[in-house]
Amino acid sequence: MNSSVSTNSSLSPLSPSELHCPLLQTMISHRVNNDSRVDLAVVSVHGILSALGILENGLILWVLGWRLQRKTVASVWVLNLALSDFLTSLTLPLFTHYLLRGHSWELGSTLCAAQSSIFFLNMFVSAFLLVVISVDRCLLVTKPVWTQNRRTVSAAQKICAFGWAFGAVNTIPYFMFRSVVVKQDGRKLCYHDFALYSSPSGLDMNCKVRYSATAVSKVLLAFVIPVLVIGISYAAFVLELHARRKRLQSIQQNRQNGPRISQSFSKMIIFVIATFVLCWVPYHIVCLVEVMALYKMEYMEVVVVALPVVTTFCFWNSVLNPIIYTFSCPNFSTKIRQSLSSLFEGLVEEVSPTELVSGRRRKSYLMSPISLKTPTTPNIFGIHRDLFASKNQPTNEEERNQCL
Template identity: 60%
Template structure:
């Protein structure tokens, strides 16, 4: 790379700089908006909101470094911002890579546990535990990103331009310089493709395979029960509430599942080229015929990976049910629809079931009033009633 010369096509270079500039501004605004809505405007924090909030925070930090990379391109591919910003930009880039992979794996495991162990998750799954897991993920990512911080420096090329890249010759003696460079380059390339790509993808694949198999088995059991179960007339009202609850929960679950699958697919598409050419870069030490391919393709693959934090906010928004209606109402409603884990009807139905004896007393609210609540016309009245007093769900 020290010997690599600059592309002399000014039109192409100007187009690349312009695209990077637009993507930088768009990415910062998108992720800042997501953080503002989920962090400050969301009335009720849920476990799902914590996952998405941390993903957005990681993406926001990465997009903040995009203007630095755009400046590098605009200066004829020369890093004129100093060694400190060079190390900071690389550290945040790799931090985002490890955090995103970690959180996507955790979200997949969370979905798997919700489906296969509903009772256990009801007792142990809460916002506090989600924040602790996210803190562990950030610490784990920081440890893995540390080598890219200490081995990042600015090197002057033969044509006087400055290159901000890995310098594995640092902290090495002259006798072991050649060996150290090879070992460090191979170790970092293999570790990041394993820890930030392969292992998370294996966890994701296993989790969703278990989910599909479990849901398929559950569907068969429900169908067999429906065929053999009797339908007493006295429970018609509660059956209708139960069906409405299942429909409401399924809608939110499907919207979040669609968002997760889209984010995972985007993560794979954006990062596969980068990891492939990082491995080819290591191989190029022994196969010199692919050096030119790596020199040209690796910067392009790196640019492609920067699209991941820019595309994620778009996926969050468009995965929300009833997007067109909600976006006209408020951006807050968009993200509440995305991270909502149980609608009002679920809480109403749960309260009705827990207080079935109370409903039969003379002082209990009438069935007609409950029916109006289930239709969404008097939720506020119900929240102030004795049934729901002190029973707000703090776990979600």
């Protein structure tokens, strides 16, 4: 929708096409103070982010989608996560163009709605997949026999399809209310206009309800609940492995060179979760401030200034994820000299639940953020033996640090 605020709006009633919520009215009247040097730096950074995001995620899609000879549950998770990040990376040039044109959206309402929809689709799908990966790892250790009977590539694909449907449904409001409005200084703004489909008499109520509902749903479904589930899942994962390690040590008190699970694994988990939190928590904080601005006008200026900055942090997540996949392994410098196909096959190579607590492959699993195996037929005696045996343990620090 293209509209502008009339200078004599206080003297004549607004037409339905000129109705806007208070926050959008503030954005329409807000003027950007241009600094050519700052603008050049910001546009340059976003240009680099655009290139990196598209190349990195495109490379992962190519390797996992076409070069990987054997699909695994882990590869399905990462393939869908990379696809979500790749779609978001494709919209980064659009956001860069908006900055290049002096914070003015000159690409039309269709691309405005598309860019917004993909951004929010990535937000919901990425959070969903991170939760699924965390729960998958947790169940693989805490319920090994149960997962052996039910954990298949086909099931993983169905779960991912549900995740995309979940994200698409939650993206509908942002597609419906996305609009292009003309600011008082002539620049164009691409933002959600929650006054659409509203009458003048119900404008205030609709603005408050729609802003509050979308903000709370984003914060809960795409951040708070996922972070809680991820934290609980990995806590259960580590506690279960720690308990099994203690049982091993009680049987073999004289073993001096045991696996150091908690320290290295905890560092990796902290790194993965911290990256997700750091990229998204500023955005969700601004979303909550946006709701507060409906009741306290002094917060509106904060939202107007902070929103473009925190949105940039969100885009960083799609660029950093491929780097995390690769550099989470200490022996990356060795693997990088191998072919790309071999590198990513090692990254998503899976081990069985019964091997998690024995030998070099246990450490390989722990250091790989997505190293999960599609199990074979359950073997109760094998599980008991692996839980309380210590064959093929790493013999030096180098082997303990292997993960690919």
